Amino acid sequence: MSKPSLTDTIAAIATPLGKGGIGIVRLSGPLSAQIALKLFKPAREDFSLASHRFCFGKILHPENGSFIDEAMVAFMRGPRTYTREDCLEIQVHGGILVLQEVLDVVLSLGARLAQPGEFTLRAFLNGRIDLPQAEAVLDLVEAKSGSALRVAREQLQGALSEAIANWQAIIQEALCLAEAAIEFPEEDIPEAHPEGILRLIQAVQEDLRKALESYSKARLYKEGAVILILGPVNVGKSSLLNKLVGFERAIVTEIPGTTRDLVEEFLEWKGLPIKLVDTAGMRPAQDPVEALGQKLVEKKLESADLLVWVVDASSPVPPELGRCRDWVPMRPSVVAWNKIDLQERLKPQELPAALLGVPLVRVSALRGWGLEELLDVIHRELVGQQELPERVIASTRHCVLLEQCLAHLKEAVKLLSSPKHWLELVAEELKQALSAIDELLGKESDQEILRAVFSRFCIGK
Incomplete structure (x- = not known):
């Protein structure tokens, strides 16, 4: 995936190819409203392009006015949209030739064809969802069982992100205390004693360990x-x-x-x-x-x-x-x-x-x-006999990064348990643990990571 431009207007067929009652072409970007006005002729004379309202009318070719299909059109002004950008959905009859002709006209009016997963990528880059929630969108589409569907729904709603944010906050608190003890050794800060830092880290350790235990079952x-x-x-x-x-x-x-x-x-x-x-x-x-x-x-x-x-x-x-x-x-x-x-x-x-x-x-x-x-x-x-727990790790990427986080926490506990405590080294291990969490949430994701995640999506999602 090449580095996307958030100033482009992207478009794609959003429904499966083949025959169907309805087919959808979706757009996201600054030209969405302009394109709607150029190709859509409303049935009502008092039409205005109001946000978040469906309008019935016809899709006409902008060059010669030829009829393409009847349509329901919905313009949605950002940021109250999936991508937090201006969006347009064009619903026509579900035949591939009709959909392709509508898409061709949209592209001729200044939009470009979306890359796989680019709509969800924009939702991520614009801060509407984090990376685990973006991955949950694909998991929701690809779910093979009711249990997998439940896990994907909970992840999309932010259950995993909330748990990770809680672990992150506790690790950050432990890091702040360790750095306070390093910077102000003459001050007697009770919370910054090695025993207090150790308790914080061990609490996250135990939580992480239980979550990681769910991976092998959740993966199945x-x-x-x-x-x-x-x-x-x-x-x-x-x-x-x-x-x-x-x-x-x-x-x-x-x-x-x-x-x-x-x-x-x-x-x-x-x-x-x-x-x-x-x-x-x-x-x-x-x-x-x-x-x-x-x-x-x-x-x-x-x-x-x-x-x-x-x-x-x-x-x-x-x-x-x-x-x-x-x-x-x-x-x-x-x-x-x-x-x-x-x-x-x-x-x-x-x-x-x-x-x-x-x-x-x-x-x-x-x-x-x-x-x-x-x-x-x-x-x-x-x-086994037990049902899936409420909080599970079902992604290999999540599992690998959380295992890295846990390994750094274990090393921090080992250093704190030694006679000299080695607070400088403890602080470094905690920073590495936080870095693994940031990568999981997408805060430190480079283009290769984003390409690996979003290239698995279909075009139009």
Whole structure:
């Protein structure tokens, strides 16, 4: 993202491309009112471009007066807008050709096409929202579950920013006391004693630690858990996937090795988004295509959150299942003890040693037996029994910066706990902790950070 100019008027199609009842072209910047007057012909003769009011009329081409579409137009004068600038929304019928023609006319009148996320970037640069709130806008749009939606809403409303501001204020107080003790050592300032500074820092430390503990669980609710379905050929992996998602997503035949590529499908269970990944069966590759599929499984393992080992309870343990000894220690695992609708010829204690301590659920992928229990166990292994706490850290960027802050606070506590206290070094650690918080809130964000955040947005948001 190049450095944006806040003096430009930007425009973009704000609704998804394709057919729809309504399509919206939005503008932000000083030319918004001027452009509205040039292309909009109101239905009412007593029309005036009042702020925050919808007006019905026609969009006409400014050069030849040709009719483009009927429209509802709303002009909104800053700063009471999303970007704190003058804004214009043009609502026309939701066809891509109509929307594109309206956008082309808007651009011909002096606006430029917005960069991805530039409307929200302007809201940030103009001080309407901070960086965590800006990120929450994207999280709100991309939420995959009700829990992720709740976290995004709370972050957008400023719950996380408020907590961070509280931590920041306490750290600043500790820094002021440390610097007072350094500058005026002859003065006996009770609050500036090392013990008082230490209490302040430890209070933030404990709060930060609890918030960071929520990250791994919150990330799963936000991004979704990746579940690999593993096992030898013909144990029912594809049948299990199909039954769990409720339709024939993967091809199922009696021919061993039918699944060659990774087959992925989403479902949600108790608020947790889950991406199930059916994989090629474990056996010596019969051809280059099957070998390639097995390599994809090994690569996918790096991003997996949990492994489901499908075992055919009606057959002896195949030697290929022995590979689990290398993979089970890497990720949480669950055994799906499949084909219980047939006569069982296998006992759980005959499983490879690596799977003996793994939760085991008896299922029949053919009959649909035990699937809810399997999903319950998967849910429990990933996120436990407790619901998400009210204050969570769901962003990797936030987690990294808060961990940096916590590391500096820990070092400050270590220095304060030493006999000499080292207040000058303590003050430096506290400054570094505050710097990490400033970067999180966007107060010290350079162009690379802003580009990384806002480039993930769609154009028009």
